[in-house]
Amino acid sequence: MLTLAQIAAEPELLTWRLRLGDGTAAALRPLEHGDARGLAAFLGGLSAETRRLSTYDGYDLAAARELCAAIARYDKLRLVLEVDSGAVAGLVEFSLAIMPDDMARYGAAGIRLGERTDVRFGITLADAWQGRGVGTAVFPLVEEVARRLGRSRIILWGGVLADNPRALRFYEKNGFRRVGAFTDSGGRASIDMIREPV
Template identity: 70%
Template sequence: MTLRPLTHADTRRLAEFLGALSPESRRFSTFGGYDLATARELCDAIARYDKLRLVLEDVPSGRVVGLLEFSLALTPADIARYQDAGLRLTETTDCRFGPTLADDYQGRGIGTLAFPLVTEVARLLGRPRIILWGGVRADNPRAIRYYEKNGFRPVGFFTEPDGSLSLDMMLDLRPAPGRTGLSTRRGHP
């Protein structure tokens, strides 16, 4: 597997990736469509907006098997929901993150293997806190477990426009107060 920035040359492979997503995966994603037009729109937006899109590519086949999206902009709805939960979001500290994996790659540990790279990207972007892009659907326990396993903490529930329940979650990459972030082992400085 390779995690790399989305390029214009990925348009057709990205369209194949989007088109192959199951109805269940589509229900959990935030794309406006799952076709070549959407893939073109995503690729045409490269370096135009506040977003960074990375693809997870199966190297032997060249197949796109994941799309990981970062946004440096926060929506008014995100800011309001987190404020209601007692957290102040700012565009200098926070970014939004949303992953989508091909159905046949879900549950295989690929997302967990890629996650250290996700946190490194956030750090390189100067964002020590990551919130979920659109939250996570409350009826998606596998995704909630994935986020919790990778350090995200629940912030609060909210109702989607379609009436379904979603959960906001946040990952704070800064060391806990009183910790330097350096680990020591007994007998080793």
């Protein structure tokens, strides 16, 4: 089972090369300290609608530097999808921590979450790469990362907004099921989803 410190020291442990649907060569690899500018370009390029669907603390170089500074310091693992031009086309995030609110909501649905079994996951693609099968191409690697982190189930980090039909379809097509509805801290209708081992 890999630790965040091991991954930071040897990012190639979780690095894969893949071809996107249109033939573009890409790599999925852990975020590294030198990625701040590329990550800032990715965050800064997200449209208002993508920011609504997938919200970050900030979208500028300072926000990107904070994400880089967090490498192996807390409970988070972030990977970037880098296309052959060197641009960041997506950000894939995992959290090894399960929050009391998550435990309560899933518990009410009869699912006992725990840090030995579950990992939280979120994904955001750059606008130009959305709706082209890229998320689905990357998903087997998401499962592999969870497995290498020693977690058998994947839950959505913060759930998914009820009015995000593409993400709902993407998750369901990749093996997630709906657990229940809740209202997020901003008062928005959201849905919890879990992917259990098949």
